[in-house]
Amino acid sequence: MHSAHFDGSFAGWREAARTLLCHGLAPHQVNWRGDGDSGGLFDQAPSPVNTQPAAEPPRIPRQLLELLQSAACFRVEDRWSLLYRVLWRVAQGDRAAMLPGDIDGSQLHKRLKAVRREAHHLHAFVRFHPRPETVEGPQLVAWHEPAHDILHSASEHFAERLGRSTWLIATPDDGIYWDGRHLHYQRPCPDEWQRLAQTPEDDGQALWLAYYGSTFNPARLNRSALENSLPVRFWKNLPEGPLIPQLMSQARAGAQRDGQATAVAQQAGKSIRYNVAKKPPISGNADPAPHH
Template sequence: MHSAHFDGSFAGWRDTARALLRQGLAPHQVNWRGDGDRGGLFDQAPSPVNTTPAAEAPRIPRQLLALLQSAACFRVEDRWSLLYRILWRVAQGDRAAMLPGDIDGSQLHKRLKAVRREAHHLHAFLRFHPRPEHAEGPQLVAWHEPAHDILASASGHFAERLGRSTWLIATPDDGVYWDGQRLHYQKPCPPEWQRLAQTPEDDGEALWLAYYGSTFNPARLNRSVLETNMPVRFWKNLPEGPLIPKLMSQARAGAQRDGQAEAVARQGGKRIRHTNATPLPFSGNADPDRPR
């Protein structure tokens, strides 16, 4: 068994995989070990990769490399093994390995779908906190805990939308810093970045929570849809996250008949009862009387 060690990056895996293909090593002959992976009890010492071409390098479709690079973001123990198995099969002329109907291709496309969804979660559920005006470093900071390694590829979304504002996103594994012109990626995430992101000094958070709670519409609460579109694992890192269980509890206790937040319902004025309210996904600022 050949033990293939590399730096844990897709670029490092690609270079090692290319050398192994040239040597004619089949997938069952290779044990992949990226940086940070723990070796097994009976693992052999790392085997040197022969970088001298033993044969002409196979031609690999550019489309396949793009798919493999995206799938490499999926965190699972055999992520590199599956990628090499697909690469090997395509290099041998079996292009069915890239297709969803194939046993390996099916796993590949499931992982691609999960990675795309996790990138969407980053864009949808990340909350930036502004820092004090005269503080050194980034103007905005955010902490996020993604299920897959999507930060490096998905964080450019914010550079396109926040202009020249400087910002920082830290995770338990890696981090990105936008200095207004260029994106800096660090893995592992520097402890100072993690400290800044986890202890924001946001003076406007109380105002945001008051707004969020007052615009909550219990008549439109649909718990199953809410938890599908906003997974519970993200709540702890959202400023409004601690409010959600309380607001849901109030809705179940009878607030749904008011069609508005409890604090608003106590105010004077005309009382409107929603007898035929259709449960919709949770929406803090939705207008229940707006034509749909």
């Protein structure tokens, strides 16, 4: 068994995988160890490759490399093993490994789907907090806890939409900072970045909570749909997160039946009643004669 050590990045894995492919090492002969992987008591130290490299390196489709790079963001213990297994099979001429109907391809595409969904969660559920204009550093800060390593690849979304505003997103594992022109990615996330993101100085948060609570319509509450579109694991990091259980409780206690009718009825002003039963029939004459 060959123990393949690398820096834990896709670029590092790709270089190691290329070397192993050229020396003809099959997937079952390789034990992958990236930086940050917890080693066991009986794990082998890095071992040299004893076989001679092939005369020509195998040709790999660019599409496959793009799929593997995206799937590498999926956090699971055997993420690198599956990638090398798919890579090995395609290099041997078995392109079915790239397809969803294949046993390895199925796992690959499930991971790709999960990574895409997690990138969507980042775009939808990040809440930037403005910082005072008098302080240095990013103008906007946000804390997020993604399930997969999507921060680096998915953050260009904000660079395109926030213009030259400087912003920072910190996570428990990594962080990214936009200085108005360039993205600066750090892994692990610096302690200072984490502190800024977790302790925002946002004077407008109370106004946002008041707005969110006033626009919540309990009559349209569907808990399963809410938790599917806004998973519970994100609530703790959203400004409105603490309000959601309270609003849901009020809905179950009767607000869902009344909807917003009670709030509307309590408003000052005249009420106008319409007698629906005595409503005149619709005439076919578009311009009825006036009554004298």
